[in-house]
Amino acid sequence: MGLDTTKTALDLHCLVKIELTGKTLYYADRNLAMSDGNFYEGRAKISALNVAFNSLAEPKQRQVSLKITLDDRDGALISLLDAYQWGNRSVGVYIGEGRDLSNYTLDFQGKIRFPDGILFDGHHIEVSVRDRRTYEYAMIPSGTYTATLYPNLEEKSKNLPIPIAYGDWTDGDGTCPAVCIDITINEFKICAHAIFSILQVYKNDIAISHTDENLTNAKFRISTYDPENDTVTVKFQGKKDAGDVLITHPIDMIEDMLTDYVGIFSGDIDNSSFADTKERIGDLAARRFISDRVSSTTLIMEVCNEVNLDFYVKNGKYTLNHREPDVEIEDTFDETDILRNSFSVSVDPDRLYANRMRARYRYHPGDQKYLGDYLIEDSQAISDALETVYRKMDFEWLYRDVEVQAITSRRLMLQKSQIAVIQVAVKYRGILKFIADTVGLTFSKYTQRPMQIREISKDFDRGTNEITLWDILSFVKMGHWTEDDPIFPDATMNDAGWEGSNSGETWDKTWPVLMKQYARQHWGYWTDDDGYIDPTDPDSLNVSLWY
């Protein structure tokens, strides 16, 4: 059934489940015998849960930590501290109403911080809980070229990491180094895993033939090799998925890193969010030759930043969301929800403004340099700002000209728009909201304006939620684009309430602002090279120029 957050009065409670080895502890803010047959002792007080994304330029979820204070004035719990190991044990926090567990939602899942996760005095035990992302990571690559593993390994490669190679390294001019693991037979290894194919081997940048190709172990041999003076590189296609298909899509690479290197079970990944996001961003190719040890978290964040993804944990599962969200509104906050004096708007508080951007991309592991370079600026924005504000982006994964240049252009459009950031505090209707959710805002100058939640701080004790929203319409996804002059279905416009003289099939610049907004959200349009749609409307200037 779930929690009914439309009520104005709720018997709201917070449940805490701590799973020690061999013993599960149940606590709540009040004494509650729940429908699952467990008694949740009313000892728990939970600090506000803050979940947030970092800034636009760093889209990862900020580390979530939570403090649970357990009342132990009767001394009943302190003996449990000695009797059981608490560090790294799982904690679930549920929010809901009444005594029926079906009315509760898992709002946070983490582990007790270790070390330094427990603090106690004579009255309370304070348990610090951390988000699973802070402890679920791996240093990639994990393997090392050693003489033990490869007795005839070339000297210069001893103790180097055995690389991980994603993507198609036959596409374009990039090559990757190979290591001679047996100088007696000139056998080389490219990376730590099976690969899809080897196209061409080079010795000192000259194409040569190879023999004894072994794709399962990413090995090959060449006829002659001088470890002191020769360098061998290769064009190849990297890691395969379980179906023996080359992994090329950045979303698949994130999933592969999570499952294959971090060790996340597929059940702990929100597969539908991965599939939906992949479908929405469409065909996109990435590649990376990982030869230095890097945290999987860093690598995944690189991908997210380049592809405009939000990566976070929701309901205990790893979740992906494309930053250009649907403008469909499931829920709207208005004056009946927003607490007094809690509404404020700031413009570009992270100071991300830019009117010129430079992208470096297509990193060449062999030469250790970027082969692609793209500069774009908005002269009108520079003129308006009376200064040039420059930002740069390094693409470590995306490498194709068209994709990198489009994303750089879109980022410029985004960052020159000075995004509006709205802060509000709402009651129960915000309690089940989460970062990346899209909500409508009808307050002050906004009417049914789609906003994306970027930060939420839930005070379980008061049932109050402080939310930071991005005005996503100001910079992303202005509609479903058409490649021709926009045509808007008459009947559907009428259904949406735009009836009478204002309804029509073609764009009319005299339409009311809200009607234009509606049409743009639901059908969109594609501007010409001059930045305008036809018929020309100043409101359309440059809003889809780079989409």
Next chain:
Amino acid sequence: MSANIRLLYDFLFDDATITSSSEVSTLPDGNVVHDFVAKIWRTTGDTAEWVKFDLGSAKDVKEMAIFGHNLTSGATVVLEANAADSWDSPSYTKALTWDERVIIEFLDQTYRWWRITFADASNPDEYIEIGRICAGVYFEPSYNYRDGWNRERVDPSEKEGVAGQQVYAKLREKFWRYMLHFEDISEADQASFEILFDTIGNTGYLVVSADPDDHPSDWTVYAQMMTSLAWAMRLLDFGSLDVTFEEQF
């Protein structure tokens, strides 16, 4: 109103050996004597359930009260007592009157074995939950509290307004607060009050029956004493006392 206020705080069943017809393992029958009403005993059925108390020896019981139950008005609840653990024809049997808040019985019976049976076939939960069972000998002062006492219903729900004037509330269970004034309390009753206070202080629990004859259920609460025992002494060592009790769940 003929009987005076009755205060039950020495709970005989708390020290008894307890058995029952059935229990959910995580909500066992022992919970019926746990201080928290919310820590319940839950059966697995609802047609022929019982909980039994072995006091070890025959003991006088003058009051028995059940708090925090999920019984419906169609339930049959019977209090039984016997000298032996045999229930075909117990020496004492009394069908209890159902009340949504508290099922209470004043009696005067001395037995070792006590049993309460429950039959509630129409219970929508399909099981029976019992929060707290209190039984023992109450303290009834010779002089009742004075007229003009306060019987206050409190709603501790938390409210917060929004810009458009609507108010959101976090619901909390309403409770009773009794504010009583006693006058001309004799030295003997003062001593009894002091034993009560030494036993429970401001942290233990008692059953307060403000009008046992006319309002046995609706004026009975499972409560804590919220005030200290502050006697205002008068001539001939009579004492006056202001006491506040608050219902607890």
